[in-house]
Amino acid sequence: MSIDRDFYEEVILDHNRHPYHYMEIPPGATHKGYGFNPMCGDEFTLHLKIDAGIIQQAGFEGVGCALSVASASLMTEAAEGLTTEEAEKLFQRMNDLFHGLGEGGELGKLELLAGVREVPHRIKCANLAWHILHASLHGTPVAVCTE
Amino acid sequence: MSATSLLNHYQTELNARQETLPGADLPWMRRCRAVAMDRLLDMGFPTRRMEEWKYTNPAPLTERPFALTDPACMGLDPEDLDAMLLERRRGAHVVFVNGYYAPTLSDLSGLPTGIRVGSLAALVDTDPVEAMTAFSHEDGCPGHGFAELNRALWRDGAYLHLDTGVEVEQTVQLLFLTTESGVAQLIQPRNLMIVEADCHLRVVETHLALGAPSHFTNSWTLLFVEPGAHLDYQLVLDGGDGSHYMGTMRTLVAAEAECRVGMFAFGGRLTRQDLEMDLNERGAQCRLTGMFVAGDRQHVDFHLNVRHDASATTSSQEFRGMVDDHAHGVFNGRVVVSSGMENVVSSQTTRNLLLSSHGEIDAKPQLEINSNAVQCSHGATVGHLDEEALFYLRSRGVSETEARILLMNAFAGELLDRIEPESLRNWLKNRQQRWSVRHEH
Numbered sequence: 056m057s058i059d060r061d062f063y064e065e066v067i068l069d070h071n072r073h074p075y076h077y078m079e080i081p082p083g084a085t086h087k088g089y090g091f092n093p094m095c096g097d098e099f100t101l102h103l104k105i106d107a108g109i110i111q112q113a114g115f116e117g118v119g120c121a122l123s124v125a126s127a128s129l130m131t132e133a134a135e136g137l138t139t140e141e142a143e144k145l146f147q148r149m150n151d152l153f154h155g156l157g158e159g160g161e162l163g164k165l166e167l168l169a170g171v172r173e174v175p176h177r178i179k180c181a182n183l184a185w186h187i188l189h190a191s192l193h194g195t196p197v198a199v200c201t202e
Numbered sequence: 203m204s205a206t207s208l209l210n211h212y213q214t215e216l217n218a219r220q221e222t223l224p225g226a227d228l229p230w231m232r233r234c235r236a237v238a239m240d241r242l243l244d245m246g247f248p249t250r251r252m253e254e255w256k257y258t259n260p261a262p263l264t265e266r267p268f269a270l271t272d273p274a275c276m277g278l279d280p281e282d283l284d285a286m287l288l289e290r291r292r293g294a295h296v297v298f299v300n301g302y303y304a305p306t307l308s309d310l311s312g313l314p315t316g317i318r319v320g321s322l323a324a325l326v327d328t329d330p331v332e333a334m335t336a337f338s339h340e341d342g343c344p345g346h347g348f349a350e351l352n353r354a355l356w357r358d359g360a361y362l363h364l365d366t367g368v369e370v371e372q373t374v375q376l377l378f379l380t381t382e383s384g385v386a387q388l389i390q391p392r393n394l395m396i397v398e399a400d401c402h403l404r405v406v407e408t409h410l411a412l413g414a415p416s417h418f419t420n421s422w423t424l425l426f427v428e429p430g431a432h433l434d435y436q437l438v439l440d441g442g443d444g445s446h447y448m449g450t451m452r453t454l455v456a457a458e459a460e461c462r463v464g465m466f467a468f469g470g471r472l473t474r475q476d477l478e479m480d481l482n483e484r485g486a487q488c489r490l491t492g493m494f495v496a497g498d499r500q501h502v503d504f505h506l507n508v509r510h511d512a513s514a515t516t517s518s519q520e521f522r523g524m525v526d527d528h529a530h531g532v533f534n535g536r537v538v539v540s541s542g543m544e545n546v547v548s549s550q551t552t553r554n555l556l557l558s559s560h561g562e563i564d565a566k567p568q569l570e571i572n573s574n575a576v577q578c579s580h581g582a583t584v585g586h587l588d589e590e591a592l593f594y595l596r597s598r599g600v601s602e603t604e605a606r607i608l609l610m611n612a613f614a615g616e617l618l619d620r621i622e623p624e625s626l627r628n629w630l631k632n633r634q635q636r637w638s639v640r641h642e643h
Contacts, residue, residue, distance in 0.1 A: 087272065088275070089271065089272045089273070089274045089275070090274050090275030090276065090277070091274055091275075091276060091277065091381060091383065092276075092277030092278075093276070093277065093278060093282075093299075093381035093382065093412040093413060094277065094278070094282055094412070095277070096382060096413065097277070098383055098384055117384070118384060179277040180277075182277075183275065183277055186275040187275050190275050195273070
């Protein structure tokens with residue numbers, strides 16, 4: 056699967072400069088997740104408002120490198136409107152994608168994040184937001200691991 | 203922030219997190235936390251006006267609130283910790299990141315049978331009766347607000363129980379890692395180690411940092427050394443220039459048991475370690491060694507209290523300190539011999555080096571001897587680098603900078619050369635030598 060580098064950079068940089076749902080805490084948020092990546096300095100808190108099994112609203116706050124912010128932005132954009140089961144499945148697919156296990160397909164813009172596979176030591180940056188999503192759905196943190 | 207607002211902040215944190223703290227479903231744990239919070243509200247945090255805090259202003263710990271955080275996803279792999287481990291292949295290590303146990307980063311595979319190691323928070327669920335021990339033995343221990351704060355809001359810590367007669371060859375390392383964060387966190391390890399009769403164990407507890415965090419680590423450790431056991435406990439405090447640390451270690455040594463404790467502090471905005479050592483039974487022995495270095499406007503305080511509550515007990519304290527710039531180092535070594543005790547031998551030396559004209563060192567030996575048949579000695583020195591020795595080196599072609607570093611390393615080396623295990627000795631010497639280079643003027 057080849058990725059157009061210009062398109063990748065455009066979308067990633069755009070999501071970094073104007074991240075979706077950044078510094079927005081949905082009123083009446085029901086779930087929360089916190090994670091950090093000390094080797095890079097990324098640190099985020101994710102707030103979700105889940106009602107009737109569906110993620111109604113998502114917002115995140117924190118600081119991080121361009122890749123981690125863009126990934127969090129893309130994640131909150133994708134997660135809104137999904138059921139918790141769909142969101143969990145999406146996390147698994149993204150996790151597989153980052154570790155080169157999945158084929159992608161039907162992930163739309165999210166497939167662009169697969170470009171990080173070419174820079175393995177940055178995988179944790181891209182993966183962090185997704186692990187925080189997984190943790191906030193389950194109420195338990197999961198240590199991020201690239202192996 | 204006013205003292206009242208600060209206390210209210212911590213009380214609010216306890217109320218808000220009651221259900222998520224370990225032991226939330228155990229009435230005795232809830233009661234323990236509530237009682238501790240009440241005592242904290244009653245006594246408040248220490249101030250400079252208290253005798254035990256005369257030389258150490260606790261303001262950096264009490265002028266602002268520190269936040270409790272939630273369990274986190276951590277972008278850390280075992281490989282990221284390589285530089286922080288003393289013995290990568292042979293040793294066993296238990297890792298805590300910002301106060302939370304990190305099982306994926308820990309490695310307990312090489313340990314023999316007969317040793318239980320892990321997280322105290324997990325123990326509260328699996329063996330609450332054993333966990334209760336971590337909250338005992340506070341009578342006779344001078345209480346202060348930080349100890350109550352730990353008791354009220356502790357979240358996790360290291361648990362270790364060695365069965366009778368087990369000898370552990372490997373060094374067990376407890377790594378407490380703090381990482382840089384947007385929020386200044388309150389990290390409160392509560393550690394429990396029980397070394398049963400005739401055991402041999404060596405533990406190294408290291409406090410290290412990734413980045414430059416400014417968290418407040420408020421730790422409480424309870425050690426039981428049962429009859430005939432040998433415990434070697436080395437503590438390395440290297441949380442970084444901006445770190446805040448208040449540690450209390452309470453050790454109870456039984457008959458014919460030996461406990462060696464080493465403490466090594468490398469600066470920090472405020473680093474204070476209190477040690478309460480109770481030699482409760484005949485033949486109990488302890489050997490305490492340690493060294494602190496501080497520069498800039500850092501403050502380090504070692505506060506020791508050794509109680510001889512039985513005959514035929516021995517204790518020794520050997521400490522060194524080096525202070526540069528406007529830093530402040532404090533050594534308070536108290537020895538108490540109860541009345542009626544015989545054949546008690548106690549010695550204490552503290553030697554300190556002032557490397558600048560603005561630094562300060564307070565060395566306070568304090569002996570309370572209530573018995574005649576004892577032998578107690580103490581000695582304290584504070585001085586500068588020997589000008590003649592410097593001149594000697596310079597006249598032989600060594601630069602002034604080089605000469606100062608040589609003398610600083612020699613001063614520290616006299617103590618560090620005797621540290622075991624070798625991995626720790628090399629670590630400490632390396633670290634101290636890097637500090638010397640930074641402070642050679």
